[in-house]
Amino acid sequence: MRLCEIVLDGQLAVDLSDSVGPLRRREEAGSTVLSVPASDPAILAQVLEALESLGIGVTATRQVEHPEPDVVEPG
Structure with a gap:
């Protein structure tokens, strides 16, 4: 599955699921990485x-292949 990752500087303290629906989210080297399907x-x-x-500032966006099963974390 191809994903678009949105990299934020620091940890995201708010829950965006109310406004945009469930998001894939992980912490990586002091940043928060949100992932959405690149197809949408x-x-x-x-x-x-x-x-x-x-x-909230965005540090980077990137498209990646995501071979692992997707895990959606609840808000």
Whole structure:
């Protein structure tokens, strides 16, 4: 599955699931990485808009292949 990862500087203290639905989320080297399906650009746009409205900066976005089973963490 191809994913778009959104890398945030630091840990995300808010739950975005109310505004954009469940997200894949993990902590990596002091950053929070959110993942959305690359096949749905509308979801990516919603997540980026929600982050911007909250004043949360995005460090990077990238597309990756994700061979592992997806785990969605509840908000």
